[in-house]
Amino acid sequence: MMLRLPRRNGEWAVPEVQATRHGWAQFWAVDLHVHTPGSSDAQDADYGDAGDIVRAAIAAGLDGIAITDHNTATWCEQVAAAANASNLVVLPGFELSTPEGHLLGIWEEGTKAHVLEDVLIRVGITRTQFGDLDVVTSKSMIECAKEIEQAGGVAIAAHIDKERGILTQPVQTYVNQLLADPAISAYEYVNVDTPTKVAAKLAGKRDPALVQNSDTYDPTLSRHSVTAIGRRRTWIKAARPDLCGLRYALDDHRLRVTLTDPRAALPPHPTIDAVRIADGFLSGVSISLSPDLNCFLGGTGAGKSLVLEAIRFALDQQVDGSVFTAIRDEVDGRLAHALRQGTEVSVEVTTTTEKYRIRRSFDLRGTKPVVEQHVDSDWVEIERDPSTLIAIAAFSQGEILEYARQPVGRVGLVDAHLDLSSIDQRIAAAEQGLRANAAKLVVARNKVTELGERASRMTTLRERARELSTLFDADLVKAQANWTAEQSELKTLAEQVDTLTFTAPQETSRISEKLPEHKDKYERIKQAQDEPPRV
Incomplete structure (x- = not known):
């Protein structure tokens, strides 16, 4: 998210809040290899109509699919039309049969079928051969990938570790060339050990994106079927799971592509959803924030720091005046000038389960935050410390400079924001083990003392026995x-x-x-x- 604070005619204007075209970037579940009855090796009875395919994809929890029938784009438009009433993104495409193996071509949603068909013709597949699984392009896989790219699409090598995949090619040198060519944006695989094999072949020359898709192949039926949609999938991080988002994800796959559900892997955390300032320098400003990264952009004096200080003020998590007295006085003076007496600042927060609003009015005599919970479309005041809802780490430029001047302060700052819970647990376990060992050592020490005393008595008894033995031998x-x-x-x-x-x-x-x-x-x-x- 980006907050722009423009200056007009020498006066700072009300900020404009601009977000990405489709909203915040997030992870989307996609299956980029979906067949329909348009493929010659797929049966109508195993798929139904276009609506059945859309419903199956939605039921599988997918956010986007790509229709990739063998050497044809026949079903792309009708599946897209069937998805119009839903949030499912349908990308048109095909699966090319090239001399080196199968290659997926995927285009932006809404791309007409004739655009894809023109590419099919250019790579050597005639209209009478559309949909034929056994026909092979007259151009190589790399040449076909470049044709797809020039026509606005994305090329992905299909099931590279299975039949008609590039890893099954006999000439390994050529396989390595196919893996290293940037015309192919990603490589689809099935077996878990394939990424290791690909990395070994590339030897650091390239780090391509690796994806998984269903190929709508149902192993229980041993054929293509609508029941297999989403059986394997990929998650891409983008504003929307369209071709634009797919391109960005594949180009930055280390951060934007994953094969495990990130929504299940990442623990939920509280977020600041919005900030509103009723009066003062930023009078009437309402800022919606992304649950991920936010960036405030503006010239000097635009109000960037003021927004952050207003958030800290509302949440009652301001500069520690006992540590940075001069900085706290400076911030309070800035707030007094920019917010003015009686101006209310409200911050909306979402925790893992509930939505809250924290309101606080600026007053030189001091005020306390008011916490409200969103219940049945209304805000209800509750007794709650804002820091228990969300704890923030915010620092003004002055604070950063002071921390830079204080080595101990820097260490404390770093320690305060490191997650040392696992180390603390290990330390606690070690301490518990040491206490147990200490108890055992006390018992062992007492035993040693007892044995020493017994050994001493044994020496005396042995001497007495010797004396008695001598006595018994006498006349x-x-x-x-x-x-x-x-x-x-x-x-x-x-x-x-x-x-x-x-x-x-x-x-x-x-x-x-x-x-x-x-x-x-x-x-x-x-x-x-x-x-x-x-x-």
């Missing part, structure tokens, strides 16, 4: 063992003695007289009965 220990054995035997005898019973005869004197020779034994027995045993 004293052996005598102790003998004494223990004798003690055990004596204890057993004592127990036996305790259990002995003896009944003395009542006529002891008589017995004694009769058995004088046993008197001493008797006395000993009596004494044993009267005294306890000694161990």
